[in-house]
Amino acid sequence: MKQENQIEKFIELRIEGKSFDFIAKELHTSKQTLLEWNKEVKTRNAVQEGKTLKTNSIVKSFGFDLQNRLNGYLELSQRIKDELAKRDLTTVNTETLLKMSIANDERIKSLVNKNFEFGKNKSVWEFGVNENGFFNMNLDE
Incomplete structure (x- = not known):
């Protein structure tokens, strides 16, 4: 024992x-x-399985963190675009908002250039800019 x-x-x-x-x-x-x-095979297998579970946990937590950051950037982007729609584009503040929008869109692009896998079927979400400059999300089946 x-x-x-x-x-x-x-x-x-x-x-x-x-x-x-x-x-x-x-x-x-x-x-x-x-x-x-x-x-002993049983011991080696237990150690390997434990290390794999630990690694997967770390990877999974990073993925969720990355997903949360992306959601935050997308929300900020939408708020900036909503505010821009209300404003006269000749003001200084509008110029600042446009710069913020471009910078935020670049952050989003840099994050989504990586593939994200969701769900059991491991579908990959692809992001792209449409003709209006907004991001589209299409599920690649």
Whole structure:
């Protein structure tokens, strides 16, 4: 029972990327014992699966962060365009808003040049500018 607990702890520490030397000190066991445990297919598979889950979690959280930033830029772009529609384009503030709109559209373009995958069917959303200068979102099936 104690050895099973130690092997579980060994797997957790390996998933975290800890060295055999560190783990040997942590578990008060020899490095040779750890190497023997690591030779077992079940143990190696558990470590690999844990590392994969950890990596996927990091990638997924980055994707959501990227999606949130994109949504924020799109919302800001729409607010700027709505404000521009209300204004006389000869004012200084309008010029500033146009510059902001162009800069924001560039941010959006730089983000959407990367492909985003959503859902189980891994459909890819493609973004493009239409004839009015607005972004279209078309689902590529």
